Amino acid sequence: PYSMGPIGSPLSKIGIEITDSIYVVLNMNIMTRVGKKVLDVLGDSNDWIRGMHCKCNVDPENRWICQFPEDNTIISVNSAYGGNVLLGKKCFALRIASYLGKNEGWQAEHMLILGLQKPNGEIKYICAAFPSACGKTNLAMLIPPEGYQKKGYKVWTVGDDIAWIKKGEDGRLYAINPENGFFGVAPGTNMKSNPNALKSTMKGTIFTNVAHNLDNNTVWWEGLDKNPPANAIDWKGQPWNGQTSDEKGAHPNSRFTAPTANCPCLSSEFENPNGVPISAFIFGGRREKLTPLVYQSKSWNNGVFVGSIMGSETTAAATGAVGVVRRDPMAMLPFCGYNMGDYWKHWIEIGETLDEDKAPKIFNVNWFRKDEDGNFLWPGFGDNLRVLDWIIDRCEGKVDAQETAIGYLPYAKDINLEGLDMTEDDINKILDVDKDAWNEELKGVDELYAKFGDRLPKELAQELESVKNALNK
Incomplete structure (x- = not known):
């Protein structure tokens, strides 16, 4: 039980x-x-x-x-x-x-839940959906950049994978994390990428398909550190010398199962039976060229459209070729228990029950834009807080945004670059909306939507037409 x-x-x-x-x-x-x-x-x-x-x-x-x-x-x-x-x-x-x-009349979503605490002590909660290997757990357990920490910013983890969301008595949407532990991907988890996740694994944790260091009875995986054990058992149960072997010691999808209670940044609201009130939904994926760093949807239904067209370049956690764009609407395609067209309609119907001033605002982020030489244009990790900060400012009506064909984008001046070796021009490069590239992208959306026939909500067909028209103005 x-x-x-x-x-x-x-x-x-x-x-x-x-x-x-x-x-x-x-x-x-x-x-x-x-x-x-x-x-x-x-x-x-x-x-x-x-x-x-x-x-x-x-x-x-x-x-x-x-x-x-x-x-x-x-x-x-x-x-x-x-x-x-x-x-x-x-x-x-x-x-x-x-x-x-x-x-x-509620929602089960493949979403992390985090609380962003501002210097005044106020905490705003965000739910975010990403396909696998897009840094979901890293974002859920984010450590703010030093300058933000000094000002008093904190991030609290409610959940890193699943959110159950229901309208509360005050008309807002509330979310709980139905789980009591973290089932995290081990490779790449280290003290730089996600110190809070690593600290969560220090006791009472089960490791699956990682390498076992026989010299000190600890575990190891690729990306943990640069000192693979020489005397170990690999994930297949074979003797393994990490100093000389060309084989991986841990499976690319090896896991840790860690109690939430171990997490240094676990939210005090984690056990709240009523959940936490949601200010924003974020969708995202891994796209090298197309999608800007962040944009806001123009309305709730436009936000459902943004979530429905989510795509990500594939990685090891989703079996298949690496680097191919795979559509994963709301990161729910493998996990929805009924027709996706009806699922989108359910999102639209939830929106119809919410007052505009109480409905969460909907955003899309992309930490993975690259330049012509294949270098990431955004530092990611803790610096993603700079984007979350703008998102909450938008939810509170504190900053303006520029309207584009795909949604509202930040003005470069409104992304705080303090402590970063970046200029507003650098930010403008990752806020670029290439109309030709987006027109090409929407051909893929046509193909996706065609699969749903008459189950596709008419509201989404209208949103698609509206974006096409805006791109070609």
């Missing part, structure tokens, strides 16, 4: 998983809230998700990961991979929950 969300919260849901894997039991004990308290809250209610997992022979030819939204049931066989066997995670918290949300 496990609870997704704080036990007893009106936003939480309960599941029971049967498994033949001790690995699953130990991981679920970190990733969810488990035990008798959950059954006490459930009582004799029938409102719970049935989960059956059997690793069997871990036979990829007979691997089935099945979600039955109408029956509140998940069956997973012949898999041992976390995302397919920790049934509370993607299977329940996104695939089943997205369907429940559609029927019950």
Whole structure:
């Protein structure tokens, strides 16, 4: 028995998983809230998700990961991979929950939740969706640049992967993180890229498919540091000398399962049964040329359009060729439990229930723009706070923006460059909207939308036409 969300919260849901894997039991004990308290809250209610997992022979030819939204049931066989066997995670918290949300008037989203604390002590909460390998966990646990820290800026982590979102009594949208742990990608996690994530793994953590250093009984992965162990076991269980081997010691999608309680920047609102009020939604992806550093949608429905056309150049976490643009609307394509056209319509219907002054504003970011030589144009990591700061200023009506065909862009002067070796001209380069490139991009959107036939909401077809017209003015 496990609870997704704080036990007893009106936003939480309960599941029971049967498994033949001790690995699953130990991981679920970190990733969810488990035990008798959950059954006490459930009582004799029938409102719970049935989960059956059997690793069997871990036979990829007979691997089935099945979600039955109408029956509140998940069956997973012949898999041992976390995302397919920790049934509370993607299977329940996104695939089943997205369907429940559609029927019950709430949302299950593949989003981090963070709180940005300003020097005056006020905290504004942001939900953000990115496809895999776009720095979602890094953003959720961001450490502000030194100049911002001195002024009193802080970032608090509510969640790094999944948000359940529901309208509160005051008419605003509130979000909880239904999970109780972090199931993070290990390679690339280090004291520079994400110190808070690394600190979260220092105790009570399970490591999967990483290298095991036999000399000091610790773990290692590519990108942790520049000193791979010479006497180790690699992720396949073979002896491995990291000083001489051409093989990787850790699998590119190797993981750590760490308790949220370990996180140095965990929000004090993490256990709040009512969730946190959302000021902004952010969508994003990994695009080398096209998408500006940040832009704001022109309306709620335009924001749904922005989320629906999300694309990212592929990486190892999503199997397939590297560097190909893969459409992943709202980062939900692999995780939506019903037709994506109906899912977009659900977003539009949620917007119709919100007063304009209470609805979160919607933005798109791209930390990954490159110059002609392949160098990143934006420093990323902690400096992404400079963009979040502008986003919150927009939500509070403190700064103007310039209207373009795709949305509202910042004026370069409004992105704080203090402490950065960058000029306003540099910022203008990553705020560029290339109309020809966008016209080409929208051909891909036409192809995407065509797949949905009459399930495509007419509002999105109208938004697409509107952007096309604006580009060709």
